[in-house]
Structure formats: C-alpha cells, structure tokens
Amino acid sequence: MIKRQRIAPPKLILLMHRHQIKLNLAALALLALMTPPLPAAGPVEKQTMRNEPPGLTAEPFPKCFFKNVADRSPTGDLDVVKAYALALANTRALQGHDSIHAEWRVFSGSYTAPPPPEGKTGMWGLAVFSDDGCTVVQGKLPTTVELPPGMLPPGPRLLEKAGSGQTLEKIDQSFHELPILLNPGETVDLTVKYSNTLYYKNPDDSADIDGVTMFVFFMPIDIVPDESMYDDPLNAGIAPPLFLSVATDITPLNVSNVRGDLIPSVIPNSPEKHFVTPQWTEEIYWDNVVLRANDFVGSGKDLITSGNPKQKFEWHFECKEDSQAGKVSDEDPTIFNVDRKKWKHAKVSIGPKGGTWATDTIKMHVWVVWTTCTPSGGVGEYYQADAQGQKVPPNGNSVKARWEVDTSATKTDATKLWKFTFKIEPKEIAIDPERPKLDGQSRKPVPGKGKIHTISPTTGDGDTAALKWDVSRQYKVTVRNPGSISKTDLLVSIPSEWAKNQPTAVDSPVGFPTDVVEGNDDSSSEYIDEDDNPYVANSTATLSHAEGELTSIDGPRLGVFNSWGATAQSYSCEINFVEFARLELWNGTRANGRFWFRISDETQGKWHHYLDATYDAAQSKWLNNQSSAKTGHPKP
Numbered sequence: 001m002i003k004r005q006r007i008a009p010p011k012l013i014l015l016m017h018r019h020q021i022k023l024n025l026a027a028l029a030l031l032a033l034m035t036p037p038l039p040a041a042g043p044v045e046k047q048t049m050r051n052e053p054p055g056l057t058a059e060p061f062p063k064c065f066f067k068n069v070a071d072r073s074p075t076g077d078l079d080v081v082k083a084y085a086l087a088l089a090n091t092r093a094l095q096g097h098d099s100i101h102a103e104w105r106v107f108s109g110s111y112t113a114p115p116p117p118e119g120k121t122g123m124w125g126l127a128v129f130s131d132d133g134c135t136v137v138q139g140k141l142p143t144t145v146e147l148p149p150g151m152l153p154p155g156p157r158l159l160e161k162a163g164s165g166q167t168l169e170k171i172d173q174s175f176h177e178l179p180i181l182l183n184p185g186e187t188v189d190l191t192v193k194y195s196n197t198l199y200y201k202n203p204d205d206s207a208d209i210d211g212v213t214m215f216v217f218f219m220p221i222d223i224v225p226d227e228s229m230y231d232d233p234l235n236a237g238i239a240p241p242l243f244l245s246v247a248t249d250i251t252p253l254n255v256s257n258v259r260g261d262l263i264p265s266v267i268p269n270s271p272e273k274h275f276v277t278p279q280w281t282e283e284i285y286w287d288n289v290v291l292r293a294n295d296f297v298g299s300g301k302d303l304i305t306s307g308n309p310k311q312k313f314e315w316h317f318e319c320k321e322d323s324q325a326g327k328v329s330d331e332d333p334t335i336f337n338v339d340r341k342k343w344k345h346a347k348v349s350i351g352p353k354g355g356t357w358a359t360d361t362i363k364m365h366v367w368v369v370w371t372t373c374t375p376s377g378g379v380g381e382y383y384q385a386d387a388q389g390q391k392v393p394p395n396g397n398s399v400k401a402r403w404e405v406d407t408s409a410t411k412t413d414a415t416k417l418w419k420f421t422f423k424i425e426p427k428e429i430a431i432d433p434e435r436p437k438l439d440g441q442s443r444k445p446v447p448g449k450g451k452i453h454t455i456s457p458t459t460g461d462g463d464t465a466a467l468k469w470d471v472s473r474q475y476k477v478t479v480r481n482p483g484s485i486s487k488t489d490l491l492v493s494i495p496s497e498w499a500k501n502q503p504t505a506v507d508s509p510v511g512f513p514t515d516v517v518e519g520n521d522d523s524s525s526e527y528i529d530e531d532d533n534p535y536v537a538n539s540t541a542t543l544s545h546a547e548g549e550l551t552s553i554d555g556p557r558l559g560v561f562n563s564w565g566a567t568a569q570s571y572s573c574e575i576n577f578v579e580f581a582r583l584e585l586w587n588g589t590r591a592n593g594r595f596w597f598r599i600s601d602e603t604q605g606k607w608h609h610y611l612d613a614t615y616d617a618a619q620s621k622w623l624n625n626q627s628s629a630k631t632g633h634p635k636p
Contacts (some may be wrong), residue, residue, distance in 0.1 A: 003243050051537055052195070052636065054268050056147045059105065060108070060143055061267070065213065067213055070114075079255075085127075108153075114216075115184050127178060129175050135159060138157075158178045178493055258594045262587050263275070263276050263438060264588075270434065277368055279340060279370035283516060288343060289366050292335050293315075314352075316348070316350070318357045321342075339368075342370075343370035350362050354457060371424050373421070373424070376421070377415065377419045378405060382401065383402055384400075387399045398476040400561045403613075405557070411555045415452055416552070418556075420579045421552040430535055433484070441531075443588075449461060458510055462523060465522075465532075469532045472522045473532045475512070475576065479506075480505070483566055487503060487613070491571050496509065531543040535547065558611035561624060573611045575610070577603035606632050608628065
C-alpha cells in the first residue's frame with residue numbers, strides 16, 4: 001500500500017470566491033451508491049519518508065493536469081467543485097491522475113485562464129487535488145536542467161503540504177483551494193512539486209488514489225441593470241421609496257421611470273459597461289444611483305463584507321470630480337451608492353482585496369450628465385417697415401411696425417441673434433476613447449412627435465430630434481388685445497393658432513408642454529438653428545462651439561399693422577421661451593418607459609420676446625412701448 005507522511009500545512013489566507021452552498025444530502029447518498037465498496041484495510045506499518053532525490057528535472061504540465069470544471073460551477077461554488085472532484089476520485093475517473101505515480105515529480109510552466117463561459121463575466125479560481133505532499137509556487141523553473149534538492153522558484157508559495165495515510169476515507173482532505181484569482185486570458189507561472197511517499201507493507205490492501213490534478217473553476221461576477229431600476233412607483237400611486245432593493249447583480253436601482261439606462265461602449269465588444277443618468281431633477285429626484293453586486297447573497301455576503309475573515313472581494317471607486325461621491329451601503333455590503341445630485345464620471349468595480357479599478361475587469365462607468373447653458377446675443381430692434389417689410393426712416397411712410405432680433409434677411413448676424421451654448425459635463429462623455437455610444441441618429445420618438453408646429457403648421461411636427469443629443473425649445477404665447485383688433489386682421493400677422501380666440505382682451509392660446517422634455521417650437525423643416533453633435537467642433541459664425549458642446553440660435557420677429565390702430569389703443573404679443581438640452585437613453589431592447597431625459601437647468605434657458613406697442617393717431621403709427629428681448633420671464 002502506498003502511504004504518505006503529512007506535515008501540518010501553514011494557515012493560508014485564501015482569496016478565492018466561495019459560496020456556502022451545501023451539497024444536497026440526497027445527492028451524497030446517490031454518490032455513495034455509485035461508489036465501489038472499499039476493500040478491507042490490512043495492518044499498516046509506516047516507513048520513514050524518503051528525502052527528495054537529487055537530479056530532478058522540471059517537466060512541462062501534461063495536458064491532463066488542468067481540469068476545467070466551469071460547467072460544474074455555474075455559481076462559482078467551491079463546495080460543488082469539491083464534491084465533483086471527490087466523486088471523480090471515488091470512481092477513479094480522474095483521467096491521467098493515476099498516471100502520476102513517481103515518488104517525486106516537478107511540473108513547471110505557464111497557465112493561461114480560458115475565456116469565460118458564453119454570456120458570462122467573472123474570474124477563474126484554482127484548486128489542487130493532491131493525495132500526498134504537494135507544494136505550489138507562483139513562478140517558473142527551467143525545464144532542461146537538473147534541479148538541486150529543495151529548489152523552487154522565488155515567488156509566493158500558494159500551497160505547502162506533505163502527507164501520508166490518505167485513504168479514501170479521508171480523501172476530502174486532499175482538496176486545496178489556492179489563493180489566486182485569474183481574469184480570462186490572464187497568464188500565471190506555476191510550479192508544482194509533488195511527492196508520492198512509498199511504504200513497503202501491504203501495497204494493495206487499501207483503496208487509494210495517487211497523483212495530483214489542478215481544478216479550474218469559474219466565478220461569475222457581472223454588472224447588469226436590475227428590473228427595479230425601470231419601475232416607477234409614482235405610476236402605481238406609491239410614495240417615492242427611501243430605498244429600493246433587489247436580489248441580484250451590480251444593478252443601477254435609483255432611476256425614476258426610467259431614471260437612466262445601460263448604454264453599450266463606443267468600443268465594439270468592450271467589457272466595460274456604462275450607466276448614464278441625468279443629474280438630479282424634480283422629475284427624477286432620487287439622490288443616488290445604487291449598484292448591487294451579484295451572487296453575494298445569503299452567507300455569500302461575507303465574501304464582500306469589509307473586515308469579515310471570509311472577505312475575498314471588495315468594491316473599488318474612483319471619481320475625479322468628487323472622491324467621496326461613492327460608498328458602500330451601511331445596511332448591505334452588496335450595495336454601492338453613487339451620488340447623482342451633481343454631474344460626474346464615477347468608476348465602480350469589484351475585484352480581489354487590494355486591487356484597484358485599473359486591475360479589475362468587472363467594471364461599470366456611472367455617468368451623471370448635465371449641461372450648463374450660456375445665452376448670448378438677443379439684440380432686439382423696433383422699426384417701421386413698408387409693405388415688403390423693409391425698414392423705412394422714422395418719418396417715412398410705414399405700413400407696419402416690427403420688433404425683431406437680427407433684422408438681416410438671412411438671419412446670420414451672430415452679434416444680434418440669440419445663441420445658446422450648452423456645455424456638456426462631464427466633457428469626457430464626448431471625448432474619452434472609452435465612453436457610452438451616444439453618437440448618431442436618434443432611435444426613439446421625442447415626446448411631442450405627431451403634434452403640429454403651432455407657429456408654422458406647414459413645417460410638420462413641433463417637436464423633432466435627428467440625433468441622440470438634442471437642443472429643443474418650448475414656448476408660451478400671450479396676446480393682449482384690449483382694443484379688440486379683429487381676428488381677420490390679426491391673421492395677417494400671427495399664426496392661426498394664436499388668433500383662434502380673438503378678439504379677446506387677454507388670451508394665452510399656446511402654453512408650455514406639460515412634459516419638461518417635450519419641445520413645441522422645434523420643427524425640422526425651417527432653417528438650421530441648432531448643432532447637436534458634441535463630438536466635432538463647429539466653426540460656423542452662428543453655431544460655433546467646441547467639442548463637448550451643443551448650440552442653438554433664434555431670431556424671432558413680431559409685427560403690428562398701422563391699419564389696425566385707433567386712438568390710445570395698445571397691443572401686445574408676448575412669447576416666453578425655454579431653451580433646453582435633452583438626451584436619448586435607450587439600451588436598444590427596453591420597450592417601455594422614458595427614453596428622453598432633460599439635461600439642462602430650465603432657469604438658464606429662459607428667455608422672452610415681447611412686442612408692446614401703443615397707437616399714435618397723430619402719426620398714424622404704432623410706437624414702441626417697452627418691447628423687450630431678454631433672458632427670464634418677467635411676464636408669466
């Protein structure tokens with residue numbers, strides 16, 4: 001019988017992922033029925049362990065040495081892998097295992113972790129199944145020269161074990177988890193020194209398995225959105241929750257219906273994921289994006305709990321805008337919160353203890369996106385005009401009066417036009433090589449699709465967006481007609497929708513859309529008044545902007561005809577505008593919920609164009625009475 005002497009191994013701090021799933025007792029019973037009965041063991045006389053002989057030469061790992069059992073560990077549970085290994089050993093089904101019988105063998109070489117199972121992300125673990133003495137060192141020896149006794153590479157010792165008397169009754173003690181984690185495709189140098197100590201008495205009367213095998217098992221770790229991030233409690237009449245919880249995955253939770261979305265990387269097949277959400281707004285008022293780690297449920301939470309003796313993994317966080325913007329939940333170590341009250345680019349990952357974002361492979365970028373709107377221009381001019389709209393001298397023969405921004409025929413006077421520049425924050429979302437794919441044509445309809453453009457009905461919808469990034473505009477109009485100018489007369493100067501209730505002293509026929517992300521003055525058929533491509537700088541006179549910016553322009557005009565006038569009569573047409581930026585966020589598969597998100601401050605985009613005139617009968621003209629073109633909404 002072959003027996004071995006065992007030296008007690010030192011205590012190891014393992015870095016391996018392990019679930020605490022117990023093997024089903026019924027399965028164990030079935031395994032016992034499948035296992036051949038053991039022959040009776042005779043008396044054993046232990047002999048002295050032989051010393052390592054001189055002249056050993058390191059051998060390359062044989063093909064059968066590494067056994068991939070990813071299919072046996074769909075959740076990375078080491079107990080399942082161990083049970084599988086024991087079953088193989090009991091049934092003598094470890095192919096090649098029995099062939100490694102020499103008293104001393106040294107194997108050395110490089111091992112490259114295989115690709116992950118299809119549709120999975122995670123890390124690979126290693127476990128040695130060795131019945132006798134076995135030392136595993138991270139490092140490599142030459143395979144062409146004789147080795148002095150005791151020679152091993154200088155790297156860290158992953159396992160140091162010597163043993164004897166390892167019969168099948170105690171074979172579970174031969175399974176050893178190694179303190180090493182490998183990313184798919186990662187290569188590690190390993191040396192395995194195996195000693196199969198021989199004994200002289202009763203060599204055939206004990207069921208024993210000699211040899212060493214390396215089991216390679218997969219630990220899934222993924223980052224995916226949880227379904228609860230797309231639920232809107234308000235739609236169901238439920239008060240906004242203080243905390244939303246789910247059961248699986250690193251999952252953005254706190255996103256109002258919908259509060260953001262998972263967007264693929266601009267780099268094809270990139271393993272890094274991107275979750276994009278707008279900065280805190282009244283319509284999406286959750287304070288945090290909440291991420292949850294998968295697989296760490298039940299007692300598995302110990303593996304990611306800081307300070308727990310079983311901890312093997314930890315969260316890693318980087319954010320140059322605010323290093324304190326992310327933290328592990330105090331209530332649940334599998335939850336990580338990223339503040340979304342202010343724009344930022346946060347990097348969140350999970351990896352082995354002591355790692356960093358740079359060394360981890362399971363990563364999620366959290367982009368909290370916003371824009372800063374800067375208005376400029378907006379120079380209005382009140383002038384008298386002839387029938388063709390051309391300016392006439394103050395004492396000339398005019399037909400009407402006009403209040404207009406940029407009186408040039410082509411609307412290209414950049415010094416007078418209203419211009420709005422939206423600076424995207426963080427800028428990296430438009431310029432980093434690793435960024436979410438938000439370029440290109442929009443794919444989902446804007447909220448106002450199908451609603452007519454009330455200013456120019458012949459131009460189609462009043463709400464359009466060609467690209468995923470978009471600048472849009474809302475407007476509200478109020479007509480003050482205390483002198484009861486007829487509807488017929490007004491239709492010469494204002495759109496039919498504005499005059500539908502005339503004559504009326506005060507009327508607001510068109511109001512702001514109820515959805516803050518819907519435009520109603522954003523027709524696609526009029527002259528080009530916006531540039532929604534933040535990936536390329538624009539150098540034109542009117543829409544110029546840098547990378548990471550969007551721009552829009554406008555030059556409104558209102559008029560009043562002298563023929564409408566009567567002594568001391570007044571007339572006002574007041575338009576309040578809101579210029580705003582929005583962004584389409586869609587993962588390509590989601591069927592319901594919000595797809596367009598406001599990414600600008602409403603107050604920064606407020607501006608107005610008010611025509612306010614009083615009729616002077618002596619001159620038979622409408623005179624300017626504090627017409628205004630400025631930011632803000634002084635009149636509601």
